[in-house]
Amino acid sequence: MYKSQPYSQIAFEDFNQPMGLKMNPKNRWIEKAEWIPWAELEKDYAKNFRNQKGNVAKPLRMAMGALLIQIEYGYSDEETVLQIQENPYLQFFIGLPGYQEEKPFDSSTMVYFRKRLDAVTLTEINEKIIDYALAKENQDNDNDTDDDADSNDSGNAGTLILDATCAPQKIKYPTDTELLNEARTHAEKMVDDICDTNGFSKPRMYRKKARKDYLSIVRRKRKSVKWLRPKIRKLLGYVRRDIDYIKGYLEQGIKLNEKQQKTLDVICRIYDQQKEMFDKKMHSVKDRIVSFSQPWLRPIVRGKSKTTVEFGAKLDLSIDSNGMARIEKTSFDAYNEASVLVQAVRRFYDRNGCYPERILADKIYRNRENRSYCKARDIRLAGPSLGRPKKDQTRDKKIEYRDNADRVAVERSFSLLKRCFGMENIRTKLRETTLTTIALSVIAMNVANIHRNHLCSFFSQIKNRIKSRKVLLNFPLLQISLIVQ
Numbered sequence: 010m011y012k013s014q015p016y017s018q019i020a021f022e023d024f025n026q027p028m029g030l031k032m033n034p035k036n037r038w039i040e041k042a043e044w045i046p047w048a049e050l051e052k053d054y055a056k057n058f059r060n061q062k063g064n065v066a067k068p069l070r071m072a073m074g075a076l077l078i079q080i081e082y083g084y085s086d087e088e089t090v091l092q093i094q095e096n097p098y099l100q101f102f103i104g105l106p107g108y109q110e111e112k113p114f115d116s117s118t119m120v121y122f123r124k125r126l127d128a129v130t131l132t133e134i135n136e137k138i139i140d141y142a143l144a145k146e147n148q149d150n151d152n153d154t155d156d157d158a159d160s161n162d163s164g165n166a167g168t169l170i171l172d173a174t175c176a177p178q179k180i181k182y183p184t185d186t187e188l189l190n191e192a193r194t195h196a197e198k199m200v201d202d203i204c205d206t207n208g209f210s211k212p213r214m215y216r217k218k219a220r221k222d223y224l225s226i227v228r229r230k231r232k233s234v235k236w237l238r239p240k241i242r243k244l245l246g247y248v249r250r251d252i253d254y255i256k257g258y259l260e261q262g263i264k265l266n267e268k269q270q271k272t273l274d275v276i277c278r279i280y281d282q283q284k285e286m287f288d289k290k291m292h293s294v295k296d297r298i299v300s301f302s303q304p305w306l307r308p309i310v311r312g313k314s315k316t317t318v319e320f321g322a323k324l325d326l327s328i329d330s331n332g333m334a335r336i337e338k339t340s341f342d343a344y345n346e347a348s349v350l351v352q353a354v355r356r357f358y359d360r361n362g363c364y365p366e367r368i369l370a371d372k373i374y375r376n377r378e379n380r381s382y383c384k385a386r387d388i389r390l391a392g393p394s395l396g397r398p399k400k401d402q403t404r405d406k407k408i409e410y411r412d413n414a415d416r417v418a419v420e421r422s423f424s425l426l427k428r429c430f431g432m433e434n435i436r437t438k439l440r441e442t443t444l445t446t447i448a449l450s451v452i453a454m455n456v457a458n459i460h461r462n463h464l465c466s467f468f469s470q471i472k473n474r475i476k477s478r479k480v481l482l483n484f485p486l487l488q489i490s491l492i493v494q
Contacts (some may be wrong), residue, residue, distance in 0.1 A: 019449045027105025030097065038098040039221065040075075042458050044143040050134055057125075060262060067114060070104035071133070072122040075408055078102065079119070080431050080446070080453045086119040123442040130450055131448035132336060135455060136360075139333045142459045169357050169365040171337070171374060172302050172326040172419040173346045175309040176447050178321040179434040183299035189244040189283055190223045191301040196251035199269055203258050211482060212254050219247040241287055248280050294344075294347045307441050321435065327351045328359070328419050334451050339444055346371070350379045354388070364388055391416075405407040422454065430454050 021034050032039075035448045036408050047070045054069040075205040078099055081090040088214055090112055093099045099107040105113060126134075181187065204211045225242050226232065255273060259265070265273065275298065282294045298304045299320050338344075350370065358364055367389040368374075375392050383390040391412040427433035432448040437443045445465060 017331050017488060021101070021447055024101050026097070027108055030108060032097055033102075034155060038102040041456055041460050042102050043147070044142050044456060044463070045138055049137060049141070053133070054130075057130075065124070066125075067118065068104060073115065074099075074103035074451050075114075075119065075443075076126065077453050077456070080449050081429075081457075082258045083431050086116040089119065090114065090116045120442075124439075126445055126449075127441060128336075128339065128444035130451060131445065135335065135448065135452050138452065138455060138459075139331075139335075143331060146463070149354065165364045165366040167330040167357070167361060167363075167365045168415065169353060169368045170416055170419045171325060171346075171350060171353055171368065171370040172416075172423070173323060173325045173349075174423045175311055175319040175323050176321045176432045176443075176450075177316075177319045177434055178300070178303065178306055179436045180184070180300045180303065180306065180320060180444065183320070185241065185286070186226045186244060187221065188279050188298065188301060189241070189248055192279045193219055193223075193248050193251060195242070195272055195301070196248060196255065196276050199272060200254050200258075202269070202346055203255070204262055207258075207263060209258075214251060214254070215247065219244070232475045238287070241283075245280065245284055245287060248276070252277060252280060275301060278304070302438065303440075306342060309339055310345055322443060324447060325353070326419060326451070327353050327357075328420060328422060332418065332462070333455055334422050335450055336448060341440070341448060345373070347374050347376050347379055350374050351382055354382070356387075365392055367412070369412055369419075395493075424451050425454055425457075429457075 021039055022033075024032070026032055040289075050073075051069050058066060075093065078084070078093065079086070084090070084092060093103060094110070094112050100108055100113070103113065110190060110378075159425055164261070165170050172199055178417070184278065200214065203209065222240060222243050229236075252273075273485065279298055279301070282297055286292060286294055294406065297308065298306075300306050306320050307319055309372060310318050320339050322339055324339040324345060327335050327337050335356075337356070338349050350368070354368070364386050365388060368383060369391050375395070377395065380390055380395070430453045432447065432450045434448050435443055437446050
């Protein structure tokens with residue numbers, strides 16, 4: 010059940026402050042709240058609740074505001090609720106009518122916030138925040154903000170920057186012995202649950218011996234192939250024996266619940282993959298599982314000097330001429346980035362009504378299909394052409410330098426997302442909530458960029474007014490400093 014809150018778009022003047030508390034209206038959380046269209050988002054969010062029975066759900070501003078605060082500071086669920094309880098500015102940001110000393114909600118509610126705001130919903134919210142900020146900025150400046158420098162005779166305008174990265178998941182570094190040991194322990198626990206529930210006697214599973222063999226592998230520093238293969242063969246035998254026990258119970262008519270069935274599927278997949286790699290003497294297999302608790306994760310080969318392989322979701326990020334970031338594609342499987350360019354260009358056309366004047370992307374995006382697609386639409390795909398350079402070909406070094414300098418914006422965004430907005434180590438455990446965290450990181454970065462750009466434009470206006478000697482009439486606080494100078 011959901012009820013629209015009348016104070017979802019509360020202004021700072023209407024926020025109830027207790028006696029003795031004087032809040033600064035220029036606080037960053039108060040200014041950030043002004044750049045988000047809470048009322049419009051609230052109406053769209055209310056359409057998802059069709060059932061009129063049950064407990065009343067928390068409003069969108071409280072749910073998304075709490076998640077943005079958590080992304081900004083990297084707090085846990087418990088710490089996020091405590092910080093909101095102690096900070097009146099955070100309480101204003103999540104839409105409370107006034108300062109209160111009790112907790113606005115329990116920390117366990119944060120899990121439902123992440124599940125309710127899925128990646129698709131957050132993508133739409135991100136687009137509406139960008140449109141609202143651009144419309145409000147144009148209204149404040151009373152002029153058109155189109156970039157005339159990036160336009161040509163064909164009617165194309167603007168710049169589209171594309172690049173891909175990986176959002177690493179906070180998991181233990183995967184090893185074959187560790188995965189086999191986890192599969193064995195979960196299988197043993199499943200056998201114990203079946204025997205306890207149905208009154209069966211527990212079969213012999215050699216737990217202590219299997220544990221001893223696993224520790225002998227972990228504690229050894231140097232593991233030669235000749236020494237390691239017999240040990241892995243033993244671990245595979247322990248897992249196979251436990252799987253045979255479980256399948257024997259299933260043949261007797263024992264039913265597993267949904268959670269046990271999913272666990273058994275993961276155990277069988279890990280055993281099949283490890284057995285295949287052991288028999289064929291190789292170290293890779295298709296759709297390899299790297300985490301027992303999160304079997305959807307895949308190794309993403311990045312080729313970076315710091316980490317050649319990362320384990321998490323792969324995503325393509327686009328930056329437009331206004332510096333706003335959008336997620337073009339997210340997947341836990343490795344994919345070719347070149348397949349994203351055409352979709353990104355079409356979305357750009359749907360938003361702006363024209364194609365971009367130029368596209369800044371890596372070499373992997375510049376294949377023959379993408380170059381032909383861009384050439385047919387008078388889009389300049391920055392970068393050298395394929396094949397050997399022609400004899401009469403001339404290079405414009407100024408344009409190349411400008412393209413390389415402008416393409417740094419997407420690398421800067423990746424750095425901000427991973428250093429400041431929680432994309433370096435994602436701690437959520439579910440597939441859906443992981444995608445939610447990635448989308449929230451992009452929204453938090455866009456809101457921070459909007460707030461920073463607004464401050465930069467404000468101070469630039471002050472500077473221009475000082476130069477034109479009109480500041481004495483409009484900014485009386487600066488009059489004293491000018492007189493002293």
